[in-house]
Amino acid sequence: MAKRISAIAGALITLTTLGSLTPSFASQISAKPAIEADSAVNQISTTVAGLSRLTSYLGAVAAEVGTVSKREIAVGQQYRCLAQAVYFEARGESDAGQRAVAHVVLNRVKDRRYPQTVCGVVFQNEHLKNRCQFSFACDGRSDRPHDIAAWRRSLEVALQTLAGVGEDVTNASTHYHARYVAPTWAPALVETARVGQHIFYRENGRAAAVRNPN
Numbered sequence: 001m002a003k004r005i006s007a008i009a010g011a012l013i014t015l016t017t018l019g020s021l022t023p024s025f026a027s028q029i030s031a032k033p034a035i036e037a038d039s040a041v042n043q044i045s046t047t048v049a050g051l052s053r054l055t056s057y058l059g060a061v062a063a064e065v066g067t068v069s070k071r072e073i074a075v076g077q078q079y080r081c082l083a084q085a086v087y088f089e090a091r092g093e094s095d096a097g098q099r100a101v102a103h104v105v106l107n108r109v110k111d112r113r114y115p116q117t118v119c120g121v122v123f124q125n126e127h128l129k130n131r132c133q134f135s136f137a138c139d140g141r142s143d144r145p146h147d148i149a150a151w152r153r154s155l156e157v158a159l160q161t162l163a164g165v166g167e168d169v170t171n172a173s174t175h176y177h178a179r180y181v182a183p184t185w186a187p188a189l190v191e192t193a194r195v196g197q198h199i200f201y202r203e204n205g206r207a208a209a210v211r212n213p214n
Contacts, residue, residue, distance in 0.1 A: 079158060081119035082106075087145050087154035088136035090198070095157060096169060097196030102161035103168045104176055104200065111174060169193055173200035 082105055090101040108114040108121045115121050124133040131138065145151035160166065170176070171192040177183050179197050189201035 078118040079155075079162060081122045082162065083151070083154045083158035084136075084143060084145070085122045085134055086157050087147075087151055088143070089134060090196070091147065091150040091154060093196040093198070095153075097198060098154065098157040099161055099166055100170050100173075100193070100195040100198065100200060101176065102158055103170050104173055106161065107168070107170070107172055107174050114174070169195060170200040171202065173202050175201040175203070 082102055085105050086098045086102050090098045093101070105118060105121050109116060109118055115124055122134055127138070129138055129140065136143065145154070173192045175185075175189055176198045177186065179194075179199060186199075186201065188204075190204055191199060192202045193200045
């Protein structure tokens, strides 16, 4: 993994360097006095060397990717799905508030009444417009994060939660909603915690059939 990250970082650095050259580089060379010819040749040599390094970096990355197992890819996908839930549902919350949302997802994975994977839980009923389990998954908007800083934070929280860092402050909750709404399903559940702008709930025996909770 360290080698892969190093290779990717190196490739990005090289691309950034090459990207600083303008499209009109050739015409600029022809327009310069002869006395600057050596400098122009040096620039071209540097560019060619950069392309060579880029090819090597990309080759290293490809070799590393080729060794990734299907299981590793699947784990990566589940990690991303959890981070997406944290980002879209709680990116404005504190770390505790974000972890609480992440725990709700994992609590559902553990519950046989819900899909048995993180992605399955997060995107359950995504094909039903505004009727899925997590609203961002079926609101018709892009699921691509746009706030890079918030996305990195969500990735960190997701990783920490998956690694078991910190306790589940929701007390095994499987539902939550924002404080400023009052969903009809809430009275049928048991309130377990209030973290940030969310109220968390756990199902009891009679609440198993509750649908569209978020």
